[in-house]
Amino acid sequence: MRLDRFLSESTELTRSLAKKALHRGEVEVDGEVIKNAAFKLDDKQDVRWMGAPLSLVGVRYLMLNKPTGYECTTRPGRYPSVIELLDVTKPGRLHTAGRLDVDTTGLVLITEDGQWSHRLTSPKRRCxxxxxxxxxxxxxxxxxxxxxxxxxxxxxxxxxxxxxxxxxxxxxxxxxxxxxxxxxxxxxxxxxxxxxxxxxxxxxxxxxGDIALDPSLAPGDWRELTEAEVASI
Missing domain, CATH: 3.30.70.1560 (Alpha-L RNA-binding motif)
Known part of the structure; x- marks a missing residue:
């Protein structure tokens, strides 16, 4: 993978901002400053931006205990989005698998895996x-x-x-x-x-389905799904 693409997928930097960070000498690969945006990375190399280690985000599957006053949407509306409750990298990639009304609380599943969320919400599955x-x-x-x-x-x-x-x-x-x-x-x-x-x-x-709201999650809290929970859908 190109280094500038890796930076844009593992941080909030856009591709153009990633290139600027490289030119400023802010990025190290295995302890060496790399300024070449086209530098090819392998899976085992250590990449750091401003001294902080980076890794690819990957596909995420989350459960949230939704409080009242939040919308299950990715677009700004009258109320804030539930996505704003998540302290994660690249939140714009995420969407809710199904929706709850603003005044409804409880389990919301969030992912960037469109096929997984379709299986969850498809009327044919009768989940x-x-x-x-x-x-x-x-x-x-x-x-x-x-x-x-x-x-x-x-x-x-x-x-x-x-x-x-x-x-x-x-x-x-x-x-x-x-x-x-x-x-x-x-x-x-x-x-x-x-x-x-x-x-x-x-x-x-x-x-x-088989995914129950974790009783340890207070309203507004979230956690990643387990492998078994993801596989159950």
């Missing part, structure tokens, strides 16, 4: 998504059966896929249920409970 839902009032009897059959939402021409509902003990925040769905329609869960004459007070995603 289970687990949510903890706090409701405004007690859920009507028979809701489990209606959700399992599929609901026709306002403005839709086909019912939702079968969903699984588990009633939980009420908390100080209100009535709580655990819901498992296999889709990701616009505001789907809020619209599903609206169809059941109820309202969502709080929504928290706990799990996607």
């Amino acid at each position: 289970d998504k687990h949510y903890l839902v706090t409701l405004a009032r007690p859920l009507a009897e028979g809701a489990e059966h209606l959700l399992a059959e599929g609901l026709m939402l306002e403005g839709e021409d086909r019912p939702t896929l079968p969903a699984r509902l588990e009633r939980l003990p009420a908390s100080d925040e209100g009535e709580r249920v655990r819901l498992v769905i296999q889709e990701g329609r616009y505001h789907q869960i809020k619209r599903m409970f609206a169809a059941l004459d109820n309202a969502v007070v709080a929504l928290h995603r706990e799990q996607i």
Whole structure:
């Protein structure tokens, strides 16, 4: 790999800024200052910029415990992007695999691997998504059966896929249920409970497929996925 390309892929430098850093004598390869942008590197050489060791970023797979007030987008909007919560090199390469609403918390998966995120979000895969839902009032009897059959939402021409509902003990925040769905329609869960004459007070995603939110992650914290978690998708 050319040295200027290596610098641009392992730091925040653009290709042109990498060349300028080289010309200023800021880059060393195996302890020797190299100014030639076309210098060819091999995998075992030690590259340092301003004394700091560099390595290629590679493909990343991350989990984030999303707090409220952040958008799952890479474009500036009304709210900050969840990508801003990540202290990583080259954050512009990353995207969220699926989305959560601004006021929804919990598990968000982030990567630069487009094929991996497509497998995760494709409706054909029917990947289970687990949510903890706090409701405004007690859920009507028979809701489990209606959700399992599929609901026709306002403005839709086909019912939702079968969903699984588990009633939980009420908390100080209100009535709580655990819901498992296999889709990701616009505001789907809020619209599903609206169809059941109820309202969502709080929504928290706990799990996607076999990847569960790490309980050690506080809101806004993140970690890399394990190899087993990545392979599960």
